[in-house]
Amino acid sequence: MLSSGGIVAAQEGLAAEAGARQLRAGGNAVDAAVATAFALAVTHPPAGNLGGGGFLVLWLPGASPARGRGCLPAGVSSPERSIGRGFAVAVNFREEAPHAATAGMFLRSDGSVDRQRATSSLLSVGVPGSVAGLTLSQRCYGRLPLATVLAPAIALADNGFPVSPALSAALTDAAPRLLADPTACGLFYRTDPQGRPRAPRPGERLRQPLLARTLRRIALDGDRGFSSGPVASALARLMAERGGLITTADLQRYRARLEAPLVRRFRGQTLLTMPPPGGGLTLLQLLALVEPFPLESTGLNSARTLHPLVEAMNLAYRDRNDLLGDPGPASTPLRPLLEEPYIAALRARIDPDRHRPPAALPLRPPLAEGTNTTHLSVADRKGGLVALTTTLNLPFGNAIAVPEAGFLLNNEMDDFTASPGQPNAFGLVQGPANAIAPGRRPLSSMAPTLVFRSDGTPWIATGSPGGSRITTTLAQVLLNRLVHGRNLATSVAAPRVHSQLWPDVLSHEEGLSPDTIRLLETMGHSLRLSPAMGAAHSVEVRLEGGSSAAIDPRRPEGAAAVE
Numbered sequence: 001m002l003s004s005g006g007i008v009a010a011q012e013g014l015a016a017e018a019g020a021r022q023l024r025a026g027g028n029a030v031d032a033a034v035a036t037a038f039a040l041a042v043t044h045p046p047a048g049n050l051g052g053g054g055f056l057v058l059w060l061p062g063a064s065p066a067r068g069r070g071c072l073p074a075g076v077s078s079p080e081r082s083i084g085r086g087f088a089v090a091v092n093f094r095e096e097a098p099h100a101a102t103a104g105m106f107l108r109s110d111g112s113v114d115r116q117r118a119t120s121s122l123l124s125v126g127v128p129g130s131v132a133g134l135t136l137s138q139r140c141y142g143r144l145p146l147a148t149v150l151a152p153a154i155a156l157a158d159n160g161f162p163v164s165p166a167l168s169a170a171l172t173d174a175a176p177r178l179l180a181d182p183t184a185c186g187l188f189y190r191t192d193p194q195g196r197p198r199a200p201r202p203g204e205r206l207r208q209p210l211l212a213r214t215l216r217r218i219a220l221d222g223d224r225g226f227s228s229g230p231v232a233s234a235l236a237r238l239m240a241e242r243g244g245l246i247t248t249a250d251l252q253r254y255r256a257r258l259e260a261p262l263v264r265r266f267r268g269q270t271l272l273t274m275p276p277p278g279g280g281l282t283l284l285q286l287l288a289l290v291e292p293f294p295l296e297s298t299g300l301n302s303a304r305t306l307h308p309l310v311e312a313m314n315l316a317y318r319d320r321n322d323l324l325g326d327p328g329p330a331s332t333p334l335r336p337l338l339e340e341p342y343i344a345a346l347r348a349r350i351d352p353d354r355h356r357p358p359a360a361l362p363l364r365p366p367l368a369e370g371t372n373t374t375h376l377s378v379a380d381r382k383g384g385l386v387a388l389t390t391t392l393n394l395p396f397g398n399a400i401a402v403p404e405a406g407f408l409l410n411n412e413m414d415d416f417t418a419s420p421g422q423p424n425a426f427g428l429v430q431g432p433a434n435a436i437a438p439g440r441r442p443l444s445s446m447a448p449t450l451v452f453r454s455d456g457t458p459w460i461a462t463g464s465p466g467g468s469r470i471t472t473t474l475a476q477v478l479l480n481r482l483v484h485g486r487n488l489a490t491s492v493a494a495p496r497v498h499s500q501l502w503p504d505v506l507s508h509e510e511g512l513s514p515d516t517i518r519l520l521e522t523m524g525h526s527l528r529l530s531p532a533m534g535a536a537h538s539v540e541v542r543l544e545g546g547s548s549a550a551i552d553p554r555r556p557e558g559a560a561a562v563e
């Protein structure tokens with residue numbers, strides 16, 4: 001879709017429209033992104049959220065407005081980076097382990113991981129970051145009053161909205177989990193004539209008055225409307241009553257962080273993405289590893305292109321598993337992992353003709369993917385860009401809602417290493433660098449990313465859900481656009497592959513040619529047909545002026561809205 005001004009691309013149309021309305025009212029890309037994210041908390045409950053977390057990368061033209069407006073703690077040097085004729089900043093609102101969390105909290109006495117506790121209990125909940133992150137971003141970089149930005153979300157929760165076929169299907173699929181929680185059942189389900197709960201049908205209105213009240217408190221008091229007062233008390237009471245760890249002190253202690261985005265040049269363009277615990281380092285490593293390969297001449301999705309890309313995926317995932325986690329004072333310095341001497345040494349391990357299997361580790365079960373995370377991209381008429389990815393982790397998080405407050409809780413604690421060597425819900429076999437400890441944030445694959453042309457002008461905002469497939473999805477979207485020269489729509493739509501070292505499997509979507517599949521098998525890859533991967537709704541600032549959006553056809557219920 002094309003716009004002569006700004007544009008919003010998101011997983012759901014009413015939420016995209018909530019963002020576009022901010023652009024029409026004179027707001028910038030940040031106002032629009034925040035309005036869309038809050039609206040998704042109402043209209044797209046599998047992933048839109050108040051009880052989860054995420055990351056946002058923004059670029060705005062002109063000088064930074066942040067300093068002097070109370071956005072940075074005293075004594076902290078600015079995280080903003082100047083890029084072209086503007087500045088960029090990353091916002092980390094990833095969930096955090098509560099104060100009472102311990103490294104072994106998901107282990108049984110025999111040392112095995114209790115998967116139920118790690119994903120479906122109140123122990124699986126990280127201290128939510130979304131409200132802190134969205135309100136901080138909007139206060140520091142938006143232009144409109146918070147109440148204006150929140151108004152569409154409040155109206156959608158109060159008045160209700162017609163349930164889409166996609167939401168009806170998601171609520172039907174998740175019924176066994178959500179109905180186990182009486183609060184979640186009351187929020188989303190109706191009763192049939194026999195007195196049994198049923199998901200709303202497409203077209204029926206879903207009203208969420210409790211969520212509207214929570215949103216109103218946020219409109220009035222900002223983050224404090226969530227982290228203290230009745231909402232915080234309701235959350236802490238649920239935790240205390242049903243075996244969770246989060247206290248009101250955890251909620252009050254939580255701070256979203258403004259951080260310097262990770263920056264790397266790639267084939268003359270500049271990429272800006274989310275540093276750890278976000279997934280941007282893995283994305284940049286992956287692109288750096290394939291940068292010198294003659295991909296233009298080997299061509300999009302040929303075996304000669306996919307082979308080095310998949311080998312690079314495995315190398316990047318090995319570093320992720322062994323080295324990455326929430327960076328702290330004692331952690332491995334990460335910048336060298338992106339520098340050419342290290343990348344060149346890693347690249348030398350790619351055999352141009354043969355797949356290198358990860359030595360001697362057992363095959364892991366295939367990954368299941370749900371509709372659990374959501375990405376939105378915004379361009380405003382001045383070229384301001386926002387890429388925002390947010391999640392509850394699994395679909396509808398842990399499927400437990402906060403009584404009286406109207407929102408679901410995440411199960412992001414499963415993204416930590418519950419036990420080195422044992423896979424999490426995404427089959428990721430992680431290490432001690434990502435261990436659980438109070439106040440730490442679990443390693444994520446989410447990597448909202450911006451691209452700048454070689455002359456420094458803003459170009460693309462992108463990102464994706466997909467768990468461990470996020471970084472590999474984004475690498476392919478970017479290679480398709482930046483190297484293969486496809487337009488944005490084709491770059492997002494083209495069939496994708498994925499590999500993550502363990503299991504030693506090259507997953508591929510439909511659409512690779514039989515020839516390519518055969519050649520990759522000859523090189524030693526084990527191919528497996530996979531369901532669709534990711535949903536990389538992306539936007540682009542056009543050289544001709546205006547903007548365009550590409551909705552990922554894998555999730556056709558996604559939508560763009562224009563200024």
Ligand code: DON
Binds near residue numbers: 372393415
């Ligand atoms: O942060 C992460 O990497 C995961 N919690 C994201 C989960 C996800 O993308 C699921 N979506 N399909």
